[in-house]
Amino acid sequence: MKKYWRWSVYLILFFLFVIFFESETVFAHRMVVEPIEDGVVYVRYDDGTPASAAYVTAYDETGDVLVEGQVDEEGYFYYDHDEEIDRFVADDGLGHRSASKDKMESPHILEKIPLVIRALLGTGVVVFIAAIFSFRNK
């Protein structure tokens, strides 16, 4: 019983350590495609790192490819196209892939919740389960 409390403390300290040292940049590891303005798309990981290996493809509503190409070192993709682009898809070849509706995509409901709260929620769930079973086994 006692050892699991110690493990819970270790886990919470680990969590605080991660949040403290990554507080400026910490976000989940996911790729994000952002149409910045007409002719410019920005691709990054959501820790803020530019996805410089990403390859961007723009599609129209019927799924036909309108334009495609590699982003630059800073994660920007510049294109020159007059037709209406429905969505951009970025793939970095490392298993990350993301799609975005051109300027119209509303953020996922969870993205409105601060990451720290989400991380606390997840940590709280596992500590709670550990505590419940520790008491049962007492």
Next chain:
Amino acid sequence: MHIADGVISISVAATTTVGAVGILAYSLKGTKEEEIPKISLLAGAFFVASLINIPIGPTSIHPLLGGFLGLVLGRRAPFAIFIGLILQTLLFQHGGISTFGTNMLLMSIPALFVNYLSSIKKNIPLFLKGFIAGVIAICIAVFLLILLLFLSDQRYAEGTFSVIRLLVLAYFPLAILEGIVTGVAYKYLYTMRPSLFNGAGGTSS
């Protein structure tokens, strides 16, 4: 390391999901109630570790803890990974729904392999054992990721998507880092509480 929706083919996703279900069943079989707290807390560590982002080369990576989970939890490691992945998918949108089984397989197999190696190689210094476990777990995970990408789409083998070039570049530093972290953690925990590495389907060292 989390594969997103749409990256791998449907057949690969379906096959790996079946494999993941099998591994989860193997991991759950015979689980005792007193093992749940340890499994749960290490699932939490796995969940939190994904918040540590390390920008390397053209990508951004995070620790996987496969070697550590394999050493501490043994055959229960996939169970902890399953819980951690659910939380990551729900709360951080890591990976994807269709690739959930693939991601679980990708992270569970290295942990199980480390557990197997640990059970047959016992007379190794503690730090070295942890270091090897951490490095091997990353190497196996990267190998599996390359294999799955190649099976899904041949374009990953060429030009811009030359997976081997990118993955080796990105994950070699992580393998070393995770080896050191796992080595230190394993040595410390084993010295403090050797019983931690017995039971829970784990290996006795």
